[in-house]
Amino acid sequence: MQFRYLRYFVTLAQTRHFARAASACGVSQPTLSAGLNALEQELGKRLVERDRRFIGLTGHGEAILPWAQQIVGALASMNQTISVTSAHLEGEVTLAAIPAALPYVGILGDALLRRFPGVSLTVQSGTSREIERRLRAFEVDAGLTYLDHEPLTNMLSIPLYGERFVFVARRSEALDGRNSISWQEAARYPLCLLHQGMQFRRILDARLSHLGLMAAPRANADSNVSLLALVKEASFATIVPDGYANLLSGLDWAVFLPFEEPDDLQRVGVVVVDREPLSPLVSAILTVAKSLAAPE
Template sequence: MDIKQLKFLIALDETRHFGQAAARCHITQPTLSMRLRSLEEELELPLVNRGQRFESFTAPGERVLAWARTVLAAYDGLYAEAAACRGHLVGTLRLGVVPLSSFDPLPLMQRLHQLHPNLRFELSALSSEQILEQLASNQLDLGVSYLDRLDGERFDSLALAKTRMGLLYDHRHFSFGEDPLSWESLIELPLGLLTSGMHFRQSIDHNFHSRGLNPLPLLQTDAVHQLLQAVHGGFCCAIMPLDGGLETLTEHLRLHPIAEAKTLARLGLIMRRSAPHSALAEACFAAYQKIIEAS
């Protein structure tokens, strides 16, 4: 067994396609299949259900896959740790962020890239549950998620500023005065909202329902980009983080403050406590702590 076989296994899990997995690993498909069969023979376990194409992983294959991710993360972490001991950071920082977070990762990435030019970044939009799961399984180095249900014994966190809300709209289709909007006034507007299972939507619902209001959204979606497209087209307005910078995406978008509008829970930058610790995660955590202290 070698580390490349584990990389091939993970690539197959992420693509669910033998040809795409081979292309990602810069090898031919027959080579990928041969190396995976060699791994199965060594472990004396069937790992992949094969037909004309990839079908699924076997139950033992799923368990081996989880170990493969842990081993590969430790392998990458070892090289990153050695580089950190030499005063350098290398590798890829894996950061997961909840949708519609008011956290802007750009200043952090710019700061780290200036200090460590060989550092690369992988940014994923994930639910709060997915972020905690992937932090725990070492699939992420850091996460930005809500702190209301965070297990403080398993994770370290840096609380971020409270998320304020505003109304995102296209000024070619809507116009508002200078005063903050009331929740009562939003009821009269064509609203586009995230679906009800998403954390940011729960805060929106709480603000409406605590005032005895029941909105009837014109559009509901779990895709942020589709919501932004609908707003830009004048189809609807959307309640968004006030400090997320979304109004800068095009010259026509505007964000108007909403009175007494904050999310139920604060966001935080989260890092796994259990070993092995990622040198990249620790450096990023410390760098953002300095950004908070300087602001």
């Protein structure tokens, strides 16, 4: 069985588009189609439903996809190991981060690139559930996500920092000189929040419920940048991780207030799938994460 045919198949399952899969594999679309046909003939089963375009995987295709992903991922890791010398590591580390953790990417990325000059970094944003899927499908090397709320199974994790909630609103006479705000007062503002598919929102909802409150946002988004734009232009208020307060301190139009009743710290850290052996690139990001790890 030709390895490149499995790579074509895995890439097509990921992109769900023949032209994009061919481009990602560095081949023409007819070459990719021919490779898929050869793989189907060798296995004696149809793997892909298609009619001039990608429709989906057949039942047989879905069944073999996890095995194909493991084979492709293992060979990629083997190639990394072959290329590594004791003094030099090269390759691309792909990190998927929840939106709440994006302000920390600069710290982690800087430490990684300084420690391993031959390494490049690609950062993707996604929900905690998307990150879990990408990790198990060998689509990313590591994730940056919550460790305690809805913890992922069969993962190695390294805690990096603790997160708290911060209230954000436009500057006003009512908020001038304030050093904090109560949850009850914050809940009365017209809020825009991350949607409930985001783990940060689910943690926030649990905190509000514990206090006998409920969020009723007039706007939802999947990006903290979108929320901050709504606060600036539409007179909303929002609640974000304190990392954004540190990242955006100094904005002349915004006020960031901690809550009078502080919540428990939510630990955020690096996670990788617990599989042996670890690839050199995965080992590299774990090494860097350990050097930055928060004390227990």
